[in-house]
Amino acid sequence: MQEIVIKTNKLTKRFGDFIAADQITFDVSKGEIFGFLGANGAGKTTAMRMLCGLSLPSSGEATIAGFDIYKQTEEIKKNIGYMSQKFSLYEDLTILENIRFFGGIYGLSNAQLKYKSEELLTELGLEKEAKKLVGSLPLGWKQKLSFSVAIIHEPKIVFLDEPTGGVDPLTRRQFWDLIYKASDKGITIFVTTHYMDEAEYCNRISIMVDGKIEALDSPANLKKIFQSESMDDVFYQLARGAKRSD
Amino acid sequence: MKQFFAFVRKEFAHVLRDRKTLFILFGMPVVQILIFGFALTNEVKNSKLVIVDQAKDLASQQIISRIEASRYFDIEKAVMDPAQIESAFREGKIKLALIFPANFSKDLMHLNRAQIQVIADASDPNTANMLGNYVSSIIQDQQMALNQGNKIPYTIVPEIRMLYNPQLKGAPNFVPGVMALVLMLVCVMMTAISIVREKEVGTMEILLVSPFKPLLVIISKAVPYLFLSLINVISILLLSVFVLDLPINGSVALLFAESTLFIITNLTLGIFISIRTNSQQVAMLISLMGMMLPTVLFSGFMFPIENMPLPLQIISNIVPAKWFYIIVKSIMIKGVGFAAIWKQTLVLLGMTVLLLGLSWKNFKIRLA
Incomplete structure (x- = not known):
């Protein structure tokens, strides 16, 4: 049995009468690529924000990397990485400056920073662009860079909120290569996405409808259960019952 | 850190x-x-001023010519009586008035001490203050020139009056x-x-x-x-x-x-x-x-x-x-x-x- 790194029990978030996330319960193992699917407004981002410590749950329990999300947020923060929907590097800083800054606020030493930034630049093939402003890079490169920056401090878990929005299929494929590499190193990946081809790349996926998790299994098992040819079809069967959307 | x-x-x-x-x-x-x-400096240069010379003697003429030579003042030649001065101030035609009393020279020669009245428009307090200082120093120069080689010093006292805003508030x-x-x-x-x-x-x-x-x-x-x-x-x-x-x-x-x-x-x-x-x-x-x-x-x-x-x-x-x-x-x-x-x-x-x-x-x- 693999070590459990994310464990939630009936995690709920209410905004007044509106229940954005309704009694979410699931476990994620170390090194797993866990896909978090759902239509717009299903509550994915809310759930993810609770797990990252950006938002306090209304009720329920959860532990991240063994730390309690109510009491040990500082410990959790040291052990997770986060990449948001919006592109979130500084466009007016160079690639190297961004790497050094994010490494710096996670407390990496100078030697570590030097080693890490060289490794990262080589891996992405950006050695020559290191002194270029991030704003001048194409979107695909930016996304790959911001993923690499999100795991620069070697977190136990990295949360990716729709990381590949607006990126072409080839770049998406390359992006997923990076995700696999990180997973091989033992980093747990928690990823939300709209793309069903990406869902296929995950070890397990959960599908949220109206704030509840309606299905949770490996892509192959889900297709069997719903007697579908594709993940598209599984998702459609579940999501058409949804009452709310943006 | x-x-x-x-x-x-x-x-x-x-x-x-x-x-x-x-x-x-x-x-x-x-x-x-x-x-x-x-x-601010432009305003203080070439300020309009009137001189009411009731003395019309050498001593007053000497001071007037010093003021004429200064780049700070433009003398409005028209001779006015005190009532006219008041309205000239109100209309903003002048910033400063200089009044020599009729017995200016006499006082200076006999009492060794004479007064000049200086009236400034203090609605613009900074300017008024500066102009007052300029006039005082011009008068002082004249006094020093007069006193050269004199045993008993002459004193010319400028009586400065700030119109409208006597305390130069704000x-x-x-x-x-x-x-x-x-x-x-x-x-x-x-x-x-x-x-x-x-x-x-x-x-x-x-x-x-x-x-x-x-x-x-x-x-x-x-x-x-x-x-x-x-x-x-x-x-x-x-x-x-x-x-x-x-x-x-x-x-x-x-x-x-x-x-x-x-x-x-x-x-x-x-x-x-x-x-x-x-x-x-x-x-x-x-x-x-x-x-x-x-x-x-x-x-x-x-x-x-x-x-x-x-x-x-x-x-x-x-x-x-x-x-x-x-x-x-x-x-x-x-x-x-x-x-x-x-x-x-x-x-x-x-x-x-x-x-x-x-x-x-x-x-x-x-x-x-």
Whole structure:
């Protein structure tokens, strides 16, 4: 049995009468690529924000990397990485400056920073662009860079909120290569996405409808259960019952 | 601490990369000081003045020709009686009147002491003050010339009367005003925008997920602007001392300490605005309309607070620039020490602590 790194029990978030996330319960193992699917407004981002410590749950329990999300947020923060929907590097800083800054606020030493930034630049093939402003890079490169920056401090878990929005299929494929590499190193990946081809790349996926998790299994098992040819079809069967959307 | 320096370095990179803004930030105080400074000097040169020479003798003629030779005054030749002088002042035709009594020469020769009446239009107190000083020194020159080789010294006493505003209240000294204005602009607006930008771009989320302390985010954001503002204080003071010949009468160290305090007050104000707003435009509007305008109106820099209705006087107390303006004026012009301005200092300090507390509380709420 693999070590459990994310464990939630009936995690709920209410905004007044509106229940954005309704009694979410699931476990994620170390090194797993866990896909978090759902239509717009299903509550994915809310759930993810609770797990990252950006938002306090209304009720329920959860532990991240063994730390309690109510009491040990500082410990959790040291052990997770986060990449948001919006592109979130500084466009007016160079690639190297961004790497050094994010490494710096996670407390990496100078030697570590030097080693890490060289490794990262080589891996992405950006050695020559290191002194270029991030704003001048194409979107695909930016996304790959911001993923690499999100795991620069070697977190136990990295949360990716729709990381590949607006990126072409080839770049998406390359992006997923990076995700696999990180997973091989033992980093747990928690990823939300709209793309069903990406869902296929995950070890397990959960599908949220109206704030509840309606299905949770490996892509192959889900297709069997719903007697579908594709993940598209599984998702459609579940999501058409949804009452709310943006 | 290492994290903190990484953050501050990044903030400097932001600021220094944006050349256009940087140019405006450093250029603005220079331009403002020069504009205000030279607008003021131009006015004082070639001021219109009338001379009512009731004596018409050698002694009075000597003084008149000295004044004629000066570049500060243009003599309006028309001889007027006192009633005409009054209306000329009212219409703003003249800034100064010089009246020689009929027995001027006689008094000087027999009593060794004579009077000249100098009347100045003090509705513009600074100008009036300066013109009065110019006339006095011209008269003094004449007195010295007369006294050469004389055993019993002659004394000519200029009796200066300030029309309309005898105590020269609210003398607008623009240097403290410009300082307050520039620091307000740099600190409040730039800090507010720089924090709100992080929210708009989405990097704030990343910072909140990181183990970096929220309080340190605030402080690191403010550090570069503290430096920029101190550079601005230095450039304003250098300009006013060396270009405008306005001396600093009090302690320079005290002036810097107080400026630093005011800068910090403004930084916390900027931080507070940025925490309560979510777009750069709103932050800019609030800083400009909500902060710049009250600073101009209520600091006492343009309009004397004493002449305002009571409710406005009360409102003026919550404008930090008012207190800073008093402090700077006291140090630069009156040359007083800390004992005379500790109350104002305490007010600024209180505002800073309050704003910092409010900011931190609100910042934490965003986290929850």
